[in-house]
Amino acid sequence: MSQKRAIFTICLATVMLGFVGCKKKDPSYKPHRYVEPYKPVDTFGKSENFRLGVYDGCLTADGKYTKNHNSFNTNLDYYNGWFAGRRNCEGRPAKYRMYTPS
Secondary structure, three states: OOOHHHHHHHHHHHHHHHHHOOOOOOOOOOOOOOOOOOOOOOOOOOOOHHHHHHHHHHHOOOOOOOOOOOHHHHHHHHHHHHHHHHHHHOOOOOHHHHHOOO
């Protein structure tokens, strides 16, 4: 009988320790989201239209909608630059948003 009691006590202790390890999740917990470090758009060797597109796209991401619709619809460099600038400047701190074409 004492062996059954010892096994019961060990099983009960194991179950109790299992419950002690359970904890309700904190509702304010949010998993860490990796944010890519700022990397400016590489405009080295790119055309003037690409650089102007980056500038206008960055202004748009800053909330000042800017787009040369004629260039956007007819010039692939401006089109690609506009999207690159908008993507790169979205959600960035203000000091990183402004891009000045050279």
